[in-house]
Amino acid sequence: MDGVKSTQEVLHTKDQSLRHLSQEEVKKLIHQSNEAKKYSYSPYSKFRVGAALLTLDNRVFTGCNVENASSNLGVCAERNAIAKAVSEGCKDFRAIAIASDLSDKFISPCGGCRQVMREV
Ligand SMILES: O=c1ccn([C@H]2C[C@H](O)[C@@H](CO)O2)c(=O)[nH]1
Numbered sequence: 001m002d003g004v005k006s007t008q009e010v011l012h013t014k015d016q017s018l019r020h021l022s023q024e025e026v027k028k029l030i031h032q033s034n035e036a037k038k039y040s041y042s043p044y045s046k047f048r049v050g051a052a053l054l055t056l057d058n059r060v061f062t063g064c065n066v067e068n069a070s071s072n073l074g075v076c077a078e079r080n081a082i083a084k085a086v087s088e089g090c091k092d093f094r095a096i097a098i099a100s101d102l103s104d105k106f107i108s109p110c111g112g113c114r115q116v117m118r119e120v
């Protein structure tokens with residue numbers, strides 16, 4: 001299919017060894033996702049989310065959730081970070097950290113974000 005990478009191509013371009021993050025890198029990315037969370041616009045759900053996306057060339061794009069009265073126009077933190085990266089020419093990613101205010105459990109991306117992650 002045009003525009004859709006084959007699995008082989010994805011494995012080729014995203015060398016698995018480059019995906020490994022040191023503990024320091026993980027800590028930094030988590031910190032950046034927490035910082036991004038501060039910009040969350042979430043007056044409806046009151047659920048703040050921040051994301052920090054690390055690219056293969058070690059750039060970081062952050063994003064927060066931005067809601068709207070018309071709820072389907074709201075965008076998740078992950079998708080905002082991905083859109084920022086893609087719109088600056090970065091499509092190869094190493095990792096993403098996602099922060100919420102839940103202290104007792106991890107949050108995981110919604111179906112829409114997973115679909116975008118799968119395709120980009
Ligand atoms: O992984 C997630 C889960 C939820 N949200 C946002 C969407 C909505 O604005 C709010 C409540 O679901 O949190 C994210 O940004 N990322």
Ligand SMILES: [Zn+2]
Nearest residue numbers: 076109110113
């Ligand atoms: Zn989502």
